[in-house]
Structure formats: structure tokens, C-alpha cells
Amino acid sequence: MVHALHRDPDCIFCKIIAGEIPSKKVYEDDDLYAFHDIAPWAPVHFLIVPKEHVESMVQVGAEHAALLGRILLLAPRLALEQGCNPYPEGGFRIMINTGTEGGQEVPHLHVHVMGGPRPWSFGRTQ
Ligand code: 5GP
Ligand code: ZN
Numbered sequence: 001m002v003h004a005l006h007r008d009p010d011c012i013f014c015k016i017i018a019g020e021i022p023s024k025k026v027y028e029d030d031d032l033y034a035f036h037d038i039a040p041w042a043p044v045h046f047l048i049v050p051k052e053h054v055e056s057m058v059q060v061g062a063e064h065a066a067l068l069g070r071i072l073l074l075a076p077r078l079a080l081e082q083g084c085n086p087y088p089e090g091g092f093r094i095m096i097n098t099g100t101e102g103g104q105e106v107p108h109l110h111v112h113v114m115g116g117p118r119p120w121s122f123g124r125t126q
Helices: 012-017 062-081
Strands: 025-028 032-036 044-050 092-095 111-115
Touching (some): 062 092
Antiparallel strands (some): 092 111
């Protein structure tokens, strides 16, 4: 039997994962979903999320270690596939905003991956 993943019915990313809100898919497997950010900061900007509703890095426990490891292993591969230039001249940024002062707007753990030629847009260069 397929294990039913915990989801939050009010969560926008849970709705995206379920296909209830459309998104531009980058990658999907049983545990992970990746999609293009709706307001990109950079020529390449996508998000990798666990399908399970985990609110932030603060709610991550030892049981999520493999999941986080898989996300970080996936990021470089998807970055190149999505058009980031090769390391070291190219590369990419991985970012996990956590909590309000950490800049987190959506309370479903997500890993930003961004890259492509500089300068990046919206003046958000840091
Ligand atoms: P945070 O600020 O929480 O780290 O990042 C949330 C990100 O989700 C933002 O970069 C924002 O543009 C993106 N986002 C918010 N709502 C949607 C949506 O409905 N679809 C997509 N594709 N991205 C979204
Ligand atoms: Zn969620």
C-alpha cells in the first residue's frame, strides 16, 4: 500500500504538489516535487519541495535526513538541466528561507535553486 503523505489542506505548495494549482514542473518522484518559481529572481529559479508537508527547517527531524540529502543531491543535476552554466564559471545558489525574519513566505519547506548569467533581476542580488 502506498503511504499517504501528510498534507495541509490550506497550504499552497501542497495544492501545487497535488495538481490543484498549476505549476511548471521541473522534476517529480515519489517523495519530491520541483517547479519553476512564479516570480524568478534569476534566469533559472526553481523550487524543490518534499511532497510531505514539513513547515520549515525548524520542523525537520532525523527522520528527514535522507529526504534533505536527496534534495541537495538533486539540485546540481536539475540546475544544469534547467540551463545553469557549468561550475566554476557558472554555478548556482541554493537557499532555504526559514521563518519570517529568514524571509520565508510559504510555510512548506522549499529549497530555492537559482542561477544563470548575472545580473539577476529585481535588484535582489544578495
Ligand atoms: P520564500 O519567500 O517562502 O522562501 O519563497 C516562496 C517562493 O514561492 C517565492 O519565491 C514565490 O515567488 C514562490 N511562489 C509563491 N506562490 C507561488 C505559486 O503559486 N506558484 C509558484 N510557482 N511559485 C510561487
Ligand atoms: Zn504544504
